[in-house]
Amino acid sequence: MELVSIVIPAYNEEQAIGPVIEETIRAMDAAGRPYEIIVVDDGSRDGTAQVVRGYPRVKLIQHHTNRGGGAARTTGIHAAQSEYVLVTDGDGSYPAQDTPRLFGALERCDMVVGARTREAGTVKLLRSFAKNAIRGLASLLTGRPIPDLNSGMRAFKKSLALRYLHLLPPGHSWVSTITLAFMNDGLRVDFAPIDYYPRVGHSTFHPIKDTWKYLLTVLRTTIYFNPLRVYLPLAGLLMGVGALKALADLFIAGRANGAAVTWVVGGALAAGLGFLADLIVRRSKEP
Numbered sequence: 001m002e003l004v005s006i007v008i009p010a011y012n013e014e015q016a017i018g019p020v021i022e023e024t025i026r027a028m029d030a031a032g033r034p035y036e037i038i039v040v041d042d043g044s045r046d047g048t049a050q051v052v053r054g055y056p057r058v059k060l061i062q063h064h065t066n067r068g069g070g071a072a073r074t075t076g077i078h079a080a081q082s083e084y085v086l087v088t089d090g091d092g093s094y095p096a097q098d099t100p101r102l103f104g105a106l107e108r109c110d111m112v113v114g115a116r117t118r119e120a121g122t123v124k125l126l127r128s129f130a131k132n133a134i135r136g137l138a139s140l141l142t143g144r145p146i147p148d149l150n151s152g153m154r155a156f157k158k159s160l161a162l163r164y165l166h167l168l169p170p171g172h173s174w175v176s177t178i179t180l181a182f183m184n185d186g187l188r189v190d191f192a193p194i195d196y197y198p199r200v201g202h203s204t205f206h207p208i209k210d211t212w213k214y215l216l217t218v219l220r221t222t223i224y225f226n227p228l229r230v231y232l233p234l235a236g237l238l239m240g241v242g243a244l245k246a247l248a249d250l251f252i253a254g255r256a257n258g259a260a261v262t263w264v265v266g267g268a269l270a271a272g273l274g275f276l277a278d279l280i281v282r283r284s285k286e287p
Contacts, residue, residue, distance in 0.1 A: 070174025231274025239267030
């Protein structure tokens, strides 16, 4: 069987990283598949690196400063020896026992995302509402249902991921961006249900700042790969409002005023920008 690579970013995960490594080793040894584990210590200020050094089979890479979970994932992917890579978090929130199952599912697609069956993070109500709203928007813009947009556990083919690493942000939005990049570029992304546990230690997720970043990620990534999915609905909305305003003005005052024209012109400009952006995207993909 072919070698697979497991990348685990870690930042101040002294309490959790040992059990995560041990559970991963047990799962992969039981599966009988050759593997490597790469832990990227993202500038931890605790004993994370010392714990990892206690596992001779694990490769440790250290960032001298905290660069973000996305940057740590990118570093690990570049270091991976295999074409088949799985990334997961080092905080104990994802089921290491499902690692072989996700690698198996990857044989039928380009990326398989571990879709969490419940929310176990901090500020559950706010996180659930924000994630569901943004996930719904992403599903609308990509044209297919997305059970989990920002799961930290996923497996993919390295050669495909390398196309997008220069586009990915260094922080929490890394996972959302690579999901949307694969989907908007026509690659096959499957979702496999997984359990999700309360993390060990303190979360670095900021409910307002990071939610705003997730929203911008959805819009920016969709515009980068498929701008018409954003601009045409926007144009239709603006022109529709303008048309309704014109009808109301005609019914009430007997004539349409300048506000209605402004809405319609704004819609036409949005459509024009969308087609221009789409032309640029298509030209950039030409060999």
